[in-house]
Amino acid sequence: MTSYDTTGHASLSSAEAADLAARIAGPVWLPGDDGYQADCATFNLMTPVRPAVAVGATGVADVRAAVRFAAGRDLPVAVLATGHQVVGEAGGAVLINLSRMDAVHVDPGRRLARVEGGARWHQVLDEAGEHGLAGVSGASPTVGVVGYHLGGGHSPILGRTHGYAADHVQAVEIVTADGESRRVTATSERDLFWALRGGKGNFGVVTALEFSLFPVERFYGGGLFFAGEHAAEVLRTWREWTTGLPLETTSSIAFLRRPPLPGVPEPLRGTFVVHVRFSSLLPAEEAERLLAPMRAIAPPVLDTIADTPYRMARTLHMDPPRPAPWVERSSALRDFPGEAADALLREIGPDSGTRLGFVEVRLLDGALARPPAVPNAVSGRNARWALIASGAGAPDQAPVFRAQLAALAGALAPWTQDEMNANLLTASQGTTLDELRAAYGRERYDRLAAIKKRYDPRNLFRVNHNIAPA
Ligand SMILES: Cc1cc2nc3c(=O)[nH]c(=O)nc-3n(C[C@H](O)[C@H](O)[C@H](O)COP(=O)(O)OP(=O)(O)OC[C@H]3O[C@@H](n4cnc5c(N)ncnc54)[C@H](O)[C@@H]3O)c2cc1C
Structure with missing residues (x-):
């Protein structure tokens, strides 16, 4: 029979775990077992999971057996593939780790x-x-x-x-x-x-x-990194420039405050920079002509724009390659006028004192706004921009990040819409039922x-x- 731990979550006895393990080809771990931590590892270290049992599924039969086991005991099932967006601690759950099923x-x-x-x-x-x-x-x-x-x-x-x-x-x-x-x-x-x-x-x-x-074999693109002192001009130029870009071309802008750590490349280490990401499916010369207004702002401290094989799309945003602790908050914007850019700068510009290390505005629109050939449940197609922000650091800094993320969201509220894409929903802060419905x-x-x-x-x-x- 299932028992409960001090937090009120279901916990399994070793006999129950053995019963489950007998039905599963992959490993089955209880809290405290050697492999439990590895199969519960999340990419965002701020969102740990602590299920009643972790199952390392090796195939469909394992998944079916784990789901049936959970259903038989009325335990929730948590799914972890890479741990980039785990929501909640999975207390009392049967966690199915899919990392071994990666063909x-x-x-x-x-x-x-x-x-x-x-x-x-x-x-x-x-x-x-x-x-x-x-x-x-x-x-x-x-x-x-x-x-x-x-x-x-x-x-x-x-x-x-x-x-x-x-x-x-x-x-x-x-x-x-x-x-x-x-x-x-x-x-x-x-x-x-x-x-x-x-x-x-x-x-x-x-x-x-x-x-x-x-x-799609290639794209022309990469990043222009501008020194933080140009933040206002870069943002204002970028906002106007993006509204005229053809569909084959797109861009996002990220305000980065990188720590003074050895892993951070030299021109970005310990500084505040503005990272303009640019990509175009057009021929290089045409794409380079489109980029001219951004290049005219100032010489970049780093320029990675080049004709690039599509398989290297992974380098465009320079997202963190290794797990880290962070708190994030994102919103969908229906508009991003000059007043919105000013509001953003007040919150995260050079003089803001913000501790948020990453704030991005992404251009959407184009085919993203069109209904699909076969209807689906994707929400937020009418958003024209996405705002994605996070603060990374030790868990005791989380309250500061949360407060600054809330202030940023508040400052952009006049241009924010409720409907948004599910991938933008925060994992580290939870989402209320009302927010999810909206x-x-x-x-x-x-x-x-x-x-x-x-x-x-x-x-x-x-x-x-x-x-x-x-
Ligand atoms: C650094 C970073 C960059 C990102 N960039 C983008 C981007 O450019 N565009 C974009 O749209 N999104 C982006 N995302 C969001 C990302 O798409 C979501 O976080 C996504 O849910 C991650 O899935 P995962 O399997 O990697 O993570 P996990 O944490 O393993 O899974 C997240 C949740 O997805 C569900 N899930 C995952 N796999 C399965 C499965 N096989 N069966 C059933 N449910 C499953 C489960 O509910 C699970 O809890 C980014 C996220 C991060 C952290």
């Missing part, structure tokens, strides 16, 4: 990728790149391909021409709360197919995903909740941005 197969003839539930983007960049193909990949090469697609998936290079990654999913293989494995496509279980693409991990454990690839919009949320009731009536999959069964 990637590219079919160049059909321009199709098939990935297992724990695959990471750098694998697809490499495999598809071999054939001159690309998926609608995100900024970070270490992010999970499946988690990214389930939340929508905004690509900083291909988003404005191709829309959200979720729009190009062809099939989802999933183990649902009843322990069954299903193959879900546009022509089978249509409601579930709609919900899975945007509704995140609410409907089961995705064991494999198939999605379209596109013939992020999806009432109609979309209600439809998701009705589908959740059909496929997961007891809300087994609730260690996430939870859509409760209607």
